[in-house]
Amino acid sequence: MTKTGEKPVAIVTGAGGSLGRATALRLGRDGFAVAVLGRGGATLAETAEELRTAGVPTYVLEVDLRDAAAIKAAVREAEAEFGPVHALINNAAIYPPTPFFDITVEEFDDVVAVNQRGYFVAAQAAAELMRERGTGAIVNIGSITWSGGWDKLASYVTTKGAAVAMTRALARELGEFGIRVNLLSPGAFPTKAEEIHENPEQYTQFVLDHQSLKRRGDPDEVASVISFLVGKDSSFVTGQTINVDGGWVMM
Template sequence: MNMQLSPGKDMDAAASIAGKVILYTGAAGGLGVETTLSFLRAGAKVVAIDNDERKTQSLRDAVTREGLAGLTVRAIDLSDLSGLRAELDRVADEVGGFDVVINNAAIYPSKPFEDYSIEDFQMVQRVNVDAGIVCVQAALPHMRKQGWGRIVNIASVTFYGGWANLSPYVQSKGALVGLTRAWAREFGAYGITVNAVAPGAFPTDAEKIHPDPEGYTRFVLDHQAVKRRGSPADIAAALSFLISDAAGFITGQTLNVDGGWVMH
């Protein structure tokens, strides 16, 4: 049977996020800027949480160059969980609540497992996971009240193995995948979907931990089915879809955006 879907508003990803308020941690990072701009171009409002002054200024400059509106920037230390919650509550009052949460911010120390202290593990967990929990707690009442919400946790290709010296980071990404599934099950009754996006090896500042950049690029391309490096636009497209009405029947999933590195 040949069925055709009409290109109505409900299936138009860009149109369905217009007017939505997106809480986005790490929004000024290597993968965050292009995504933030794509949301603003679609008419959404973005509350960008990022405490890197240089990066946030670059984000503001990019928004200004395009003549876009709707950006709010807050410099918050994500390891200060009580301060984060207080600031999010203030911002939520200003913007009328958060419709979408994207937990993207992360720290990624690299050294052999035996060189990490338990405090190192706890700090990575605090920034990469606990801060995301606080963001969801701040957004959930509004989402439940309106019967609609989108939560996306940014996982990582490292969760599938293949990288040494990143134990706390990989642990934190595994926790986010687990929370994705737990929240999806619990929040689905309120019209809230929860998914994860696992980026592959994108050329961002995170790659500076590798001592041989050219060799690392060869390693990446050897593992990918698609023989090019990923771009921020690839992540922007995936996120724009998952937070739209078009993805309303998708929840509890981890979408690998990695050029075919990991396949299920």
């Protein structure tokens, strides 16, 4: 793999999922070279193939987000082999649907390792590179569940609330280096994550009852806001939480 020339590089974690893939493709259309990071497998390979078919310079990083050393190495590899990293999108997450009293410490630690520690480590590794150039953008993907809680997802909701706090702390500390940090909280999008719900039709109605906009969102509508947050048009935006949820949560 060669350097991408003048194209800025974006790293998207969890790029094999619906939101991650939509984000990677949108950033590719908007002029980024894209490094897709995930555990590997068919879905990550499919994202990479779609990017390459679209003519987007693409670099694949197969990493388990539980492995802090591997995350740091992957971020450095992306820059060394692919070019200067301008943007990091912390998107990868796991969400075991377990009732609170049945959550083991091991399961809780596993969710924290991916959804919270993984975000922190990736952000630290990327920011170390960005500060040398005095510019960069990090977008952490949260969830509207942190705003009001959610049953059978206590571990996941806990990590998403932590992502909000981390975003604000990093925005405050990294601003002097020209690095912007924001958080995007998606609502209930029709992705694989909805397989945890036993009755899809009932859940869809539940979503529509709570949203102000009475239709389901499209992953591209998340990707477009992420593209804004890492682009020049948001050059004075940092430390913010933006809900993309059809008007479910308003704050």
